[in-house]
Amino acid sequence: MNEKTRDWTDDELAFLAGYDASRYPRPSVAVDVVLLSVRDGDLWTLLGRRHEQPGKGRWALPGGFVGFDEPLDATASRVLVTKVGLSDVFTEQLYTFGSAGRDPRTRVISVAYYALVEPALLERAVEVRHEADLRLGRLAVPWPGETGGPVGAVDERGAPLQLAFDHAEILGVAVKRIRGKLDYATIGFELLPTAFSLRDLRLVHEAILGRALNKDSFRRRILDRGLVVATGERATDVGHRPPELYRFADRSAT
Amino acid sequence: MNEKTRDWTDDELAFLAGYDASRYPRPSVAVDVVLLSVRDGDLWTLLGRRHEQPGKGRWALPGGFVGFDEPLDATASRVLVTKVGLSDVFTEQLYTFGSAGRDPRTRVISVAYYALVEPALLERAVEVRHEADLRLGRLAVPWPGETGGPVGAVDERGAPLQLAFDHAEILGVAVKRIRGKLDYATIGFELLPTAFSLRDLRLVHEAILGRALNKDSFRRRILDRGLVVATGERATDVGHRPPELYRFADRSAT
């Protein structure tokens, strides 16, 4: 018999079962959003500089507290609208971070979301709200595959950005998640404009996975699955033979 | 330009950004645990009858409120110990359910966990705590693959069990999750005793996936990956040629 069960004394059980946390102070609940995009073969995320303690001067994911009657998804949308100026973005719940000491002020449980957006929109958001100390950080993933672990961010010149709280952990979970979902979900498409070449799509996949992909089999796989439809148009001014442009296939056609 | 950005008036932004939910009443945070096992080719989960409104008389996942300074994982462990009598069980966070009306009393955000345990332990837990109105429910999954959607529970004779709150949704997410993780994780092993035949392991996989698997390629795949090691012993009293028994390979050997 392994140690998976043991007998508890009546005292222990009474104490533990009688503990009703709802009668005690409640933790705060917040939502943090990992807003991801792919540019120049790298993953980038939106960060905001903190102006208050704790973590003053450090860079944090955009976030906000959950209203008493506000659904979690609504909080994520509200954060994107108010702090970044984006609406109608692909958003999905990631993981809930609830360690005791992650925020030194008080107990804050953070429900993390990730959102995917094409780089042009993200760059515009940063420009428009530059005064708000928003910036993009390039993700530096120190592990291969889906190993997992914290992920840091660096600026355009490669200098590390100090991240607030446990946000490096959150970035790590986000990268691991989208790497895992890339195969069987349509994640790549959220990161591209309406029309794109298969090369664009492959570069997005390579940036997410952090490794090179076989050009030929990537093309075959994407086309065979019927996920994309040729638009009949071609890119221009590319300095070489222009590629056919594709768009997403209607999902109902799957 | 699609409708992914729009201009917000200063008034809108001031209102939305100024809303600091931390100054308002906080939602309660609870943990619910989907305790899963495989028996007779089906997935079973542990349910407790509710003795109070709302949902009086219905069947609910074991759960509890999160203490103010209690990590989420610790709440999940505490629930398993106090309500089921199990400790040292494989447990992983599943998803956080935060719709506004999921508990009619007040706002309750539930961080769902799933746990995997071999059937003998689960049956013993139900027997020992029978007076506590614990029982096992057999999952009835109405969708194939990883489609997703609510999952109901039925009793031994196939009669539906009325589930409380949104617990059918939680069961659905749990099934979808373990189906997705089965391929690349060692989920099946958590549901088996120390020594098991490859047939046992295959039946566990089939119960999780809800479909039959090819006997030969399953054997090859498991053995080729080196996940299991032959013990040199064989099962007895099986009414036919007795199979070799295997155990998990040491994980560091991978």
Added chain:
DNA sequence: ATAATAGTGTCTCTCAGACACTATACC
């Protein structure tokens, strides 16, 4: 013409499914 990438065709390797066959227990 050269550079650079697009796009096609083919070979091979791996792996899962299918199937045939032998092995070994209990009845």
Added chain:
DNA sequence: GGTATAGTGTCTGAGAGACACTATTAT
């Protein structure tokens, strides 16, 4: 011997990687 499952060997088909080759545009 009959039955049921364990376990092995082989064929086939799908899909990914590798690679050779042609196509098309900008310079």
